Amino acid sequence: MSANAPTEPTSQASAGKAPRTARGERTLRKILDAAIDEFGERGFSEGSIVGITQRARVALGTFYTYFDSKEAVFKALVRDMSARVREHVAPVLMAATDTLEGEEKALESYLQFARAHKQVYRIIDEAEFADPQGFEEHYRTTAARIAARLEAGKAKGEVFATNSKIASDVEAWAIMGMNVFLGLRFAVWGKENPKDVAGIANRMIRQGLQA
Template sequence: MTDPASPRDERRDDKAPRTARGERTLRALLSAAAEEFGEKGFHDGSVSGITRRAGCALGSFYTYFDSKDDIFRALVNDMSGQVRDYVSPRIADARNGIEAERIGLLSFLEFARAHKEIYRIIDEAEFVDQAAYRAHYENTATRMAARLKKAAQQGDVRADVEEVHAWAIMGMNVFLGLRYGVWDDSRPAQEIADIANALIEKGIGKRA
């Protein structure tokens, strides 16, 4: 799993941190931006609010970001990477392709419950930065499609699984995360993942 102190946004050369201290400052700014935008939204959030939360000087902000738009774009990319880095290692331990999807949803529910702000931030990205918003979902779907293709090759799921199946499963996971991760997290995540996985198994599972 990626070191949480290492920001996942690929900064251009003139904005990239060059020291461990710089890495920590950049991480503090991104974490503060998640809090600021998660609570206030993009339009009401501010650079001064971010630096205050991060305990950084305004000059430190502009060392790494050009504007509020710039850090928001970096934050969307960073949060997308955090989801990937949280889920992927857990899926690697799955016994088969169907189990991988159950673990994937379970892990995502856990992440969403710990980072409820992700939904507001990603949803606002549709209007603030369409490219970052689209990349978040396209990259996720691409990883899922590759996972399903591998499962098909191993005989774990039907041979005709394709991109449509990946988007369908992702859509289910997104709304389950919203309902049982953000709106109400009282129901056991394991139970939610088991119910959803039964649908997947019946839908694309390998028939005897």
């Protein structure tokens, strides 16, 4: 899936529980937003369905209209956070004039997202234990999108290309690792200006990958 393609997310609700009305969609969104706060603050084991419904100001029954269990809403949340990162970054990728500019702008945009949504780290990181499949899928699909952009850049002669079959994958995981750790240190733990941080990292990426 290309990050440039418009995404039509399937519902995050449990099987057979997808909302059928716009009002239902809004309630589902309210529950997911409350789940971000609940799991982001209390973690998966301490977090509870009651905590989520209280934060969302919905009845317990309303929760079960959309989700089967705490595990189900957590898994939905991992997919939701993954989609929100992708959607946050997509416009800057679409606006970029070349591949490396795209990656540069994507990093800055990601750092801004991490600063505004610090709970994303706790949720994705805890998914390694609470939802290992969702955790792996988040990183594999994110890296696959970066690798596809690098491949396109190589085809256009904008990115340094070798004949190694794994080059774009390795480069994609390297870029993703940089982004994740820079976000943790400088957007979640620290208060540095995302533009400054991205500027330094992007010089490295540009020099490192240019054709």
